[in-house]
Amino acid sequence: MQINRRNFIAAPLALGASSLVSKYASAQGKLEDTLIIRTAGGEEEKLMIEYFFKPFSKETGVNVIPVSSSYGEMVTKVKAMFAAKRIEWDIVLHQQSDIVLPANQDIIVDLGKKCEALPNVASQNIPGACLQYGVPYNYAALVLTYNTKHFGANLPKTYADFWDVQKFPGARGMNNDGSPWRNIMGALLADGVKPSELFPLDVDRAFRKLNQIKPHVSVWWKVGGQGVEAFKSETVVFSPLYTGQSFFLKRAGLPIDYTWNEGLMNRSGYSILKGAPHPRAAAAFLNFWLSRSDEHGEFMKKAGFLTGYAKEVTPKLSPEEVHALGASAAIQDSLVKYDWDWLEPKKASLINDWNRWLAS
Amino acid sequence: MSLTELERGMRGELPKRLSLLMIMPTAALLIGVITLPTLLLLATSFTSPELGFKNYYKVNDPLYILVLFRTMIIAGATTFLAVCLGYPVAVLIARSGKIVAAVAIACVLVPLWTPVLIRSYAWIIFFQPNGLVNRYLIESQLISKPLRILYTDAAVVIALTHVMLPYMVLPIANSLKAISPDLPKAAQNLGAGAWSIFWRITLPLSLPGIFAGCLMVFVLTLGAYVTPALLGGPSTLMISTLIGQQITILLDWPFAGALSLVLVVLSLGITAVFRRLLKLERVVAYD
Numbered sequence: 001m002q003i004n005r006r007n008f009i010a011a012p013l014a015l016g017a018s019s020l021v022s023k024y025a026s027a028q029g030k031l032e033d034t035l036i037i038r039t040a041g042g043e044e045e046k047l048m049i050e051y052f053f054k055p056f057s058k059e060t061g062v063n064v065i066p067v068s069s070s071y072g073e074m075v076t077k078v079k080a081m082f083a084a085k086r087i088e089w090d091i092v093l094h095q096q097s098d099i100v101l102p103a104n105q106d107i108i109v110d111l112g113k114k115c116e117a118l119p120n121v122a123s124q125n126i127p128g129a130c131l132q133y134g135v136p137y138n139y140a141a142l143v144l145t146y147n148t149k150h151f152g153a154n155l156p157k158t159y160a161d162f163w164d165v166q167k168f169p170g171a172r173g174m175n176n177d178g179s180p181w182r183n184i185m186g187a188l189l190a191d192g193v194k195p196s197e198l199f200p201l202d203v204d205r206a207f208r209k210l211n212q213i214k215p216h217v218s219v220w221w222k223v224g225g226q227g228v229e230a231f232k233s234e235t236v237v238f239s240p241l242y243t244g245q246s247f248f249l250k251r252a253g254l255p256i257d258y259t260w261n262e263g264l265m266n267r268s269g270y271s272i273l274k275g276a277p278h279p280r281a282a283a284a285f286l287n288f289w290l291s292r293s294d295e296h297g298e299f300m301k302k303a304g305f306l307t308g309y310a311k312e313v314t315p316k317l318s319p320e321e322v323h324a325l326g327a328s329a330a331i332q333d334s335l336v337k338y339d340w341d342w343l344e345p346k347k348a349s350l351i352n353d354w355n356r357w358l359a360s
Numbered sequence: 361m362s363l364t365e366l367e368r369g370m371r372g373e374l375p376k377r378l379s380l381l382m383i384m385p386t387a388a389l390l391i392g393v394i395t396l397p398t399l400l401l402l403a404t405s406f407t408s409p410e411l412g413f414k415n416y417y418k419v420n421d422p423l424y425i426l427v428l429f430r431t432m433i434i435a436g437a438t439t440f441l442a443v444c445l446g447y448p449v450a451v452l453i454a455r456s457g458k459i460v461a462a463v464a465i466a467c468v469l470v471p472l473w474t475p476v477l478i479r480s481y482a483w484i485i486f487f488q489p490n491g492l493v494n495r496y497l498i499e500s501q502l503i504s505k506p507l508r509i510l511y512t513d514a515a516v517v518i519a520l521t522h523v524m525l526p527y528m529v530l531p532i533a534n535s536l537k538a539i540s541p542d543l544p545k546a547a548q549n550l551g552a553g554a555w556s557i558f559w560r561i562t563l564p565l566s567l568p569g570i571f572a573g574c575l576m577v578f579v580l581t582l583g584a585y586v587t588p589a590l591l592g593g594p595s596t597l598m599i600s601t602l603i604g605q606q607i608t609i610l611l612d613w614p615f616a617g618a619l620s621l622v623l624v625v626l627s628l629g630i631t632a633v634f635r636r637l638l639k640l641e642r643v644v645a646y647d
Contacts, residue, residue, distance in 0.1 A: 072608025079611055176594060178609045219511060220594045229481065233488045235510070348610045355602065356423045358594040359430075
């Protein structure tokens with residue numbers, strides 16, 4: 001994916017966006033009255049309502065109903081909806097890896113090779129804005145986060161440093177959130193495997209390496225909030241953490257920083273469910289989401305992650321903000337990627353191996 | 361011996377047909393919304409992906425056996441702690457005046473009214489290395505290095521006991537209240553001391569309450585999900601965590617159904633054994 005820097009003239013395009021929504025609506029029929037969107041809840045949902053849901057309602061008259069649920073709840077509910085053949089949600093917010101997964105494409109709407117269903121994809125010219133079965137919601141990552149006060153001038157940079165408890169002493173934290181392939185990837189990076197050569201994952205080698213770090217990990221966080229709390233209370237001084245949370249800790253004025261180096265990609269996107277009760281309003285919202293540069297800029301600064309509107313925004317981000325949000329092509333291109341074709345069928349056995357390793 | 365309509369009426373009971381009619385809405389709700397869907401999920405564990413016991417062979421794996429065993433241990437420890445801590449509170453509630461009893465009940469119920477996430481984060485702040493417990497212990501020079509409580513089984517058992525106490529205290533208090541005050545008096549008249557009265561009268565007569573309390577605490581703890589996830593260490597894997605993974609991450613519902621059925625059968629088995637050991641029928645039949 002590339003993120004280009006372009007000059008951006010906000011006002012005419014914002015106008016253009018709104019006229020496109022109405023054009024789209026008239027071409028496809030009248031928009032429905034309501035729209036049901038899954039959100040991750042919390043502060044992020046509040047910001048979405050303020051910057052996108054309410055303005056969308058104002059412009060189109062569609063009443064947006066946000067439904068907050070955890071990732072697991074969402075996946076489970078969607079499965080149940082399709083089993084019962086009663087689809088209750090319009091738009092799901094899920095991992096981009098789930099959007100490109102062929103197995104999922106039976107349940108989400110094909111927007112066209114170039115997302116022809118969303119006029120703004122072409123008119124706004126946002127790099128990477130079309131995933132065919134969805135559009136990007138954000139570009140986040142799992143990044144090595146550390147306490148700068150604890151490490152002083154000698155700041156860690158890599159997973160090898162994370163494993164090096166002699167050179168970088170201090171309590172570690174690690175994610176235990178149902179995605180053990182991330183821990184396995186970290187272990188292999190620490191063991192000297194190049195990011196481009198991680199897949200197929202050498203699982204045995206990774207667990208041998210994980211054995212070395214296990215005694216030094218004091219917190220195995222299940223949800224990001226736990227990781228945040230562990231950093232705040234200085235229970236840990238070094239842990240992989242999701243960018244939104246690391247950003248939050250840093251912005252709160254704590255001596256916390258993070259490196260994009262060896263960051264593991266964690267991107268999410270919006271898709272429309274097949275059989276959604278309000279399909280036209282759903283498409284109109286996705287189109288709307290890919291506009292409004294001003295709102296995206298403000299939203300990013302408050303939410304702490306780069307949104308799917310991955311190009312120059314107004315008002316401009318400062319160089320520090322660009323770095324903190326990872327809002328540059330250089331950073332995004334450097335992130336460690338996954339081979340989902342390899343990973344997807346092995347998820348169950350990896351989770352089993354992980355549970356067994358943790359329990360022993 | 362069955363009662364006649366008239367006898368029922370005299371005891372303030374409703375006619376059978378009317379009482380059946382009155383429980384219909386609850387029964388319909390329970391059957392339609394809980395029992396049937398649960399049975400359907402459990403049924404898929406035998407039918408999907410193919411007819412047979414394939415999902416159950418998968419349960420027979422050292423990991424699941426170990427985790428089931430650990431789940432039982434944690435539930436057992438929580439139940440034991442809850443009885444030990446809950447019994448005196450139940451005695452206080454049963455023997456005190458209205459105001460003291462109401463305050464005690466409120467204290468016991470507060471954790472139940474607090475959402476589990478808030479409760480768990482409160483425990484995190486309480487237990488963490490520079491949290492209240494450790495700071496107090498260090499300042500009073502009882503220990504020199506912070507104790508590691510958070511993210512261990514101990515933290516999970518303490519937090520679970522905290523929230524399970526009402527399920528233990530209320531039934532015990534009820535059974536204590538039901539003991540006729542004449543019995544201890546009669547025992548005293550016959551020369552029994554305080555300990556003797558407790559061991560030979562109060563405790564045996566409160567056994568139904570203890571049994572009900574233990575059963576509820578044990579079974580509810582077996583299914584604990586959020587507390588072990590937030591306060592437990594990496595090895596504090598409980599079976600509901602693994603069932604949750606199958607449901608929400610791996611989407612293998614039939615296997616999740618198999619794990620759940622194993623848990624249900626185990627809980628029922630333990631209930632039966634418990635009943636036998638306490639010979640409850642004999643105790644309850646004092647009426």
